[in-house]
Amino acid sequence: MQSILRGQYDAALKQLEGAKTSDTNTDNLRGLALLLAGDAKKALASFDRALAQKPAFAEARFNRAIALLQLKEFAKASSELERVYADEHSPLRATAAYHNALALDGLQKSSDAETWLDRALALDPSLDAALLYSGVLREKRGDLQGAGRAYLAYLEKHPDAVAAMLRFGICAQRSGRTETATKYLKRVLELAPDSPEAIEARKFLVMWE
Numbered sequence: 001m002q003s004i005l006r007g008q009y010d011a012a013l014k015q016l017e018g019a020k021t022s023d024t025n026t027d028n029l030r031g032l033a034l035l036l037a038g039d040a041k042k043a044l045a046s047f048d049r050a051l052a053q054k055p056a057f058a059e060a061r062f063n064r065a066i067a068l069l070q071l072k073e074f075a076k077a078s079s080e081l082e083r084v085y086a087d088e089h090s091p092l093r094a095t096a097a098y099h100n101a102l103a104l105d106g107l108q109k110s111s112d113a114e115t116w117l118d119r120a121l122a123l124d125p126s127l128d129a130a131l132l133y134s135g136v137l138r139e140k141r142g143d144l145q146g147a148g149r150a151y152l153a154y155l156e157k158h159p160d161a162v163a164a165m166l167r168f169g170i171c172a173q174r175s176g177r178t179e180t181a182t183k184y185l186k187r188v189l190e191l192a193p194d195s196p197e198a199i200e201a202r203k204f205l206v207m208w209e
Helices: 009-017 024-036 040-053 058-070 074-086 093-106 110-123 128-140 144-157 162-174 178-191 196-208
Strands: none
Touching (some): 024 058, 040 058, 058 074, 074 093, 128 162, 162 196, 178 196
16 A cells, blocks of 8 residues: 555555455555556456455445546446445545546536536535636536636635636636736746646737737
8 A cells, every 4th residue: 555655556566466356455456556557447347356345345436436437438437426425424425526527527417517516515625626627617608707716716725726827817808807817817927837828828818919
């Protein structure tokens, strides 16, 4: 487990090679190491072995869902994440709700994805990834005020987050607040002049001149 935490996934896999494949925790850890190393397909098989022995193993089920997300099996991932979320005592409920939003968005169900982001934030208001993503989804459906509030709330916690600055600036311009938009996009250029966000910011600033 320490090798996984240190990002030494190959070392972790070597440590687990000699372990019993019938051990549910070992199968879960092996799957996690494979998943983090970028082999979601092999990781999925390992999580399947763990769950075959212990279907109530919530951590393995959650990890299996993440593997399915990486494989773009969105419907299957959503089903697994809903099962994790259904356990009212699980510490994984908030993050399961967030990842279910990713799965539902992958299925082009943006409205349902927003609902699950709200559930994630209700359970864990500090889940900032869900807050930022809620802004993205609201912006996509044209709720510029809702998106702007989400981006600003995220920026209150992460004042140097250029991705949120860029999106807020674009929302501001689309809402008719060109001066505010220009201020935020210029701030992106100041903080990260060589970033992809800066390239986008320059494009919009030139268009607005």
